[in-house]
Amino acid sequence: MSTVTLTDVSHRYPSTVTPSVTGVTLHVPDGEFFVLLGPSGSGKSTILRMIHGMERPSGGTVAIDGQDVGSTRPSDRDVMLAFENYALYPHMTVAENMGFALRLTGLDRDEIDRRVLGAAAQLGLTEVLDARNDELDGLQRQKVALARALVRKPRVFVMDEPLAHLPQDVRDSTRDQIRAMQQDLGITTLYATSSLEDARAVADHIAVLDDGRLLGVFAPEQFSQLTTLVPEPEPEPS
Incomplete structure (x- = not known):
């Protein structure tokens, strides 16, 4: 670090x-x-x-x-920056939102899945990994935005x-x-x-x-x- x-x-x-x-x-x-x-x-x-x-x-x-x-x-x-406002990709599931930036880096698929599942478990998002933005409440959207930043391990x-x-x-x-x-x-x-x-x-x-x-x-x-x-x-x- x-x-x-x-x-x-x-x-x-x-x-x-x-x-x-x-x-x-x-x-x-x-x-x-x-x-x-x-x-x-x-x-x-x-x-x-x-x-x-x-x-x-x-x-x-x-x-x-x-x-x-x-x-x-x-x-x-x-350096990753998270604001009080969140902006998720509406056409992606929670898991896809969390792993999108990692895919752009060429990270191995197994490692992407491991990071996404680990962050989801810690932030209580495991049950909504297949949900899309309009199916989430405000708290869940905020957690996804935080997890999306944290999985990159900046x-x-x-x-x-x-x-x-x-x-x-x-x-x-x-x-x-x-x-x-x-x-x-x-x-x-x-x-x-x-x-x-x-x-x-x-x-x-x-x-x-x-x-x-x-x-x-x-x-x-x-x-x-x-x-x-x-x-x-x-x-x-x-």
């Missing part, structure tokens, strides 16, 4: 006056589940896009395994609020399944969320961001410090 290192990274979108990310430096060890935690507009999504290659830093460097990838095309980085996996629109009960179980799969595969993973609860449940370390700046990197057990920086929202009155 791979390490990810950001050194004094900044970014400003052309349409804005103020930077979306300012002077962020952090290191993600090989095989770690590393969470970027912060509210909307904190810069966490922009950081993931710079690691993937969809955006280039205005300053600083992004390195994978110690190599500056600032001029490397996204297709050559072997060097780095970045996930941008992938569970944001799921109901809380299924969100918790899916989150735990993602963590279990990441541990099994050992893929270095960066996961952006605005939920402190989600962050504490899955992270090896948590980077807290606000207004494009890094406030600190914490272990999940440093709960008192985390709640001071990013308190969970108050529950709405019944």
Whole structure:
């Protein structure tokens, strides 16, 4: 797998006056589940896009395994990006969706089947492998999109609020399944969320961001410090 290192990274979108990310430096060890935690507009999504290659830093460097990838095309980085929105191929079954990118690489059919079946079992998709997009509910579509990315076993996996629109009960179980799969595969993973609860449940370390700046990197057990920086929202009155 791979390490990810950001050194004094900044970014400003052309349409804005103020930077979306300012002077962020952090290191993600090989095989770690590393969470970027912060509210909307904190810069966490922009950081993931710079690691993937969809955006280039205005300053600083992004390195994978110690190599500056600032001029490397996204297709050559072997970094998979999963958004909260999913887009499945409607004419394909779940199994075909999950294995499509692997077939393009020329991977052996038996290995493709092994990866697809393994991911399906871990994410509770075994019973719907022959189903098509219009036969799935929202949760199942989200899981297929995640499994489709994970079966490729990239060097780095970045996930941008992938569970944001799921109901809380299924969100918790899916989150735990993602963590279990990441541990099994050992893929270095960066996961952006605005939920402190989600962050504490899955992270090896948590980077807290606000207004494009890094406030600190914490272990999940440093709960008192985390709640001071990013308190969970108050529950709405019944």
